[in-house]
Amino acid sequence: MTRGMRRVCRIVIAAAAVLTAGFGELRGTGDLGVVVERASGRLQVVDSTARISLGVVEGLGDLSHASVVYSRDARFAYVFGRDGGLTKVDILTGTVVARVVQAGNSIGGAISGDGTLVAVSNYDPGGVKVFDARTLELVKEIPATFGAEGARSKVVGLTDAPGRRFVFSLYDAGEIWIADFSHGDEAAVTRIRDVGRQPYDALITADGRHYVAGLFGEDGLALVDLWHPELGARRILAGYGRGEQPLPVYKMPHLEGWAMTENHAFLPAVGRHEVLVVDRRTWREIGRVPVHGQPVFVMARPDGREVWVNFAHPRNDTIQIIDVESLTIRHTIEPGPAVLHMEFTPRGDEVWVSVRDADRVDVYDTATYRRLATVAVEKPSGIFLTARAHRIGL
Amino acid sequence: MVARAAMTSVGAFVATVLAVASALAAGASVPADRLSPERKASLVHLLRHDCGSCHGMRLLGGLGPPLTAQALEAKPGEMLVATVLYGRPGTPMPPWRGALSETEVRWLIDLLKSGELQ
Numbered sequence: 374m375t376r377g378m379r380r381v382c383r384i385v386i387a388a389a390a391v392l393t394a395g396f397g398e399l400r401g402t403g404d405l406g407v408v409v410e411r412a413s414g415r416l417q418v419v420d421s422t423a424r425i426s427l428g429v430v431e432g433l434g435d436l437s438h439a440s441v442v443y444s445r446d447a448r449f450a451y452v453f454g455r456d457g458g459l460t461k462v463d464i465l466t467g468t469v470v471a472r473v474v475q476a477g478n479s480i481g482g483a484i485s486g487d488g489t490l491v492a493v494s495n496y497d498p499g500g501v502k503v504f505d506a507r508t509l510e511l512v513k514e515i516p517a518t519f520g521a522e523g524a525r526s527k528v529v530g531l532t533d534a535p536g537r538r539f540v541f542s543l544y545d546a547g548e549i550w551i552a553d554f555s556h557g558d559e560a561a562v563t564r565i566r567d568v569g570r571q572p573y574d575a576l577i578t579a580d581g582r583h584y585v586a587g588l589f590g591e592d593g594l595a596l597v598d599l600w601h602p603e604l605g606a607r608r609i610l611a612g613y614g615r616g617e618q619p620l621p622v623y624k625m626p627h628l629e630g631w632a633m634t635e636n637h638a639f640l641p642a643v644g645r646h647e648v649l650v651v652d653r654r655t656w657r658e659i660g661r662v663p664v665h666g667q668p669v670f671v672m673a674r675p676d677g678r679e680v681w682v683n684f685a686h687p688r689n690d691t692i693q694i695i696d697v698e699s700l701t702i703r704h705t706i707e708p709g710p711a712v713l714h715m716e717f718t719p720r721g722d723e724v725w726v727s728v729r730d731a732d733r734v735d736v737y738d739t740a741t742y743r744r745l746a747t748v749a750v751e752k753p754s755g756i757f758l759t760a761r762a763h764r765i766g767l
Numbered sequence: 768m769v770a771r772a773a774m775t776s777v778g779a780f781v782a783t784v785l786a787v788a789s790a791l792a793a794g795a796s797v798p799a800d801r802l803s804p805e806r807k808a809s810l811v812h813l814l815r816h817d818c819g820s821c822h823g824m825r826l827l828g829g830l831g832p833p834l835t836a837q838a839l840e841a842k843p844g845e846m847l848v849a850t851v852l853y854g855r856p857g858t859p860m861p862p863w864r865g866a867l868s869e870t871e872v873r874w875l876i877d878l879l880k881s882g883e884l885q
Contacts, residue, residue, distance in 0.1 A: 411824065412815075437824030455823055478828055496829060527830070544830070573830070573859075589859055621854060621861035624820050625830065686817045687866065711816070729816070752816075 395428050396467040402447040405464055406716070406758035408727070408734055409439045409452075410751045416452065417750055418464050421718050421725070421758055424736050424746035428467045434458035434474070440481045440755055443762035444506065445488035450757070451506070453482040459493055461509060464759075471509040475502050483533040486765065490554060492531060492539045499525035501541055501552065503560070512558045519546035530575025530586050530628065532766045534599050542572035542586045542595075549575075549586060549595065551602055568595035568606040573643075576628040577766035578653075585609070587628050589643060592619075596656055609656045610640070610649060619644025624669055624685035632673035632680045634697055639680045641668035648682060650700060660700050665691050670714060674739055675721035679703065683712045692726065694742070704742055708735055713753070719760035727753035802874055810867075810875055811884070821859060826884060830859060836882030847876045 396418070404422040407430075416430045433439075435456035442451050449470065452460045457476035460469055476495040483492050484506060492503045500516040517526040526543035534540050537554040549568050552560040570590025577584050577599075584597040586606075593611040598604060622644045632639035637659070638651040648668055650660040666688030673680050680695040689711050696703040710730035717724050723745065726735045734753050736746040761767040802810075815824050821831040832838060839847060851872045854862035863872065878884065 435823070435825055435827075437819055438829060455829065456825075456827070478823070480829070571859075590857075622859060623817065623861055625859065686820075730812075 396465065400465070402464060402759050403719075404759075405447075406725075406756065407441055407450050407452075407462070407464060408725075408748070408750050408753050408757075409436050409441070409755045411437050411439065411729070411754040412752040414454075415751075416450070416462065417748070418467055419725075419734075419748060419756075421723070421736075424748065426748050426750070430462050430467050430469065432469060433460050433462075433472075436754070438480060438754075441757040441761075442482060442484045442491070442767070443757075443759050444484070445762055447759040447762040451482065451484060451491050453479060453493055455479065457493075457495065459491070459504065459509060461506075473504070473509050475504070475511070480527075480529060481531055483531050483539055483766075485533050485537050485539070485554065486535055487537060490537070490539075492533075492552075494528040494531035494541055496527040499527050499543075499545070501528055501531060501539065503539070503552075503554070503558075513554075513560055515550075515552055515560060515562060517543050517546070517550070519543060519548065529573055532575065532577040532584065534577060534584070535581040535765065538599075540575075540577065540584045540597070540599070542568070542575050544571055544573060547572065547590075549584065549597055549606055551597075551599070563602055565597060565602070565606050568597075569593060569608060573625050574628040578633055579765060581765040585628070585638075587626065587640070587643065589622075589625070592643070594640070607656075610651065610658055613642060613649055613658065614645065620646075620667065622667065622685065623687070624667070624689075626667070626669050626671075626685075632671045634673050634677035634680075637697065639671045639673065639695070639697075641671050641682075643667075648680070648695065662695050662700050662702070664695075664702070665693050665705065672715055672717070673697075674724075675717055675719065679739070681715055681724065683715060686711075689713075706737070706742055708737075708744075709733065714755050716756035716758055718758065725756045725758075727756055729753060802871065806871070807874070810871055811878075814875060814878075814884070826879070834879050835885060836880055839876075839880050844873075844876055844880065847879075848872050851876065 406419050407416045414433050414436050418427045434454040438455045440453050450462045457479045458474045460472040463470050478497040479495040491506045503513040517528050526545035529542050529544050531541040539552045542549050549565040551563040569588040572586040573589040575586035586595045592614040594609050595606040596609045597606050626641035640649045642649050648662045652659050666684030668682045671682050682693050692706050693702050694704040708726050709728040713729045714727045724737050734748045734750045735744050738745050822834050823829045826834040852864045854860050
């Protein structure tokens with residue numbers, strides 16, 4: 374090898390080393406994801422195979438309750454900020470492709486199954502705004518007006534549903550709306566009234582058939598069968614607290630990552646140290662699992678064998694793992710102060726855990742419950758891996 | 768089905784607030800300057816991150832209303848202290864007594880009203 378050639382080789386090797394540690398490498402996105410740094414308005418793009426961070430994306434506004442959905446090619450992350458910001462991020466290059474500040478205060482969003490529409494649910498002004506997923510141009514605004522005076526309700530629990538539909542709940546009005554974009558960009562809106570007091574979040578089952586809204590104002594949940602929206606909402610688990618005074622709720626549970634196994638749904642009880650277990654065919658309660666604190670996220674490992682639960686302040690340093698056959702606690706781990714979120718790798722062999730007050734994201738082996746790696750992240754909250762791109766309601 | 772709001776009537780709630788407010792006014796509490804700098808820092812952390820889960824990390828509002836100086840300007844401090852200590856039944860605002868002392872809550876409300884956090 375000549376000296377010249379050797380030098381070229383060295384440069385190429387050095388460049389490759391830089392690229393593998395950062396953005397710009399020619400690669401797939403199937404094992405990538407983002408972690409929200411809630412206090413600094415940044416995302417870290419992570420590689421779940423190498424268990425490392427690839428880099429940081431800045432300038433995303435207030436991310437204190439941020440959530441993320443993915444384009445169907447799993448290259449672009451749509452980030453919904455608390456301050457009404459909607460940002461489209463290219464996770465391969467680590468750059469912001471488009472950004473709009475579309476409301477004063479918002480809570481989350483969804484992407485249509487065909488990948489063309491991105492919807493955002495807003496607290497203030499209450500309603501839903503729908504954008505072109507390519508350009509982030511406004512396509513449609515749906516104000517959440519209710520009552521004789523035309524008050525606007527906060528909107529929660531927004532999810533996509535099959536057939537270019539979005540489903541969401543009106544916290545102040547106690548209603549569930551279905552916005553149908555199947556005939557173009559003019560939505561046909563179906564209103565379901567009197568679903569229960571103060572729906573606070575909702576989820577859709579993985580098959581896109583059932584929409585379930587948790588109620589804060591009463592013990593129970595509202596269920597809509599999207600194959601038969603004309604039947605309205607049905608109350609399930611009504612009175613699960615059996616009249617006992619609930620404990621004060623220091624953090625609202627989340628329902629997006631709700632645990633559905635083949636036969637059961639696992640639901641957080643509001644204001645109680647319990648996970649409720651429901652039969653998915655009848656939607657009747659079949660059991661309860663006493664747990665360490667008030668559940669926040671209740672998530673099935675993708676193989677459905679276990680359900681992982683984290684808890685509200687002040688008992689938020691712990692995760693418990695429920696065995697779905699015996700409905701008992703199989704294992705308890707204490708990752709550290711303020712465990713905010715968990716995300717399984719697509720087939721469930723590993724789980725990523727945000728430990729906010731330790732400024733860490735830990736990766737655990739779900740077979741041994743051993744910690745495999747740690748990624749330094751400043752005040753981490755939500756973790757969103759790209760496998761969500763291909764799932765209804767995520 | 769049990770409606771949470773029905774467990775405590777509005778009348779009883781108002782009575783509680785009034786009783787609390789007068790009790791607070793009567794019992795001169797420990798002065799806030801007795802709080803250590805460490806405790807103050809952890810209270811600010813709690814405010815941003817735990818109160819922030821409902822009121823927004825920048826306190827601009829979320830499920831709960833904004834807690835900016837401007838938003839709280841016209842509201843009596845005693846009422847706000849009572850809200851934090853005893854919560855607001857029928858709404859998601861939980862009671863923090865037990866976790867926070869009256870002195871600490873008073874210090875937090877003064878801090879919010881001062882606008883120093885914005």
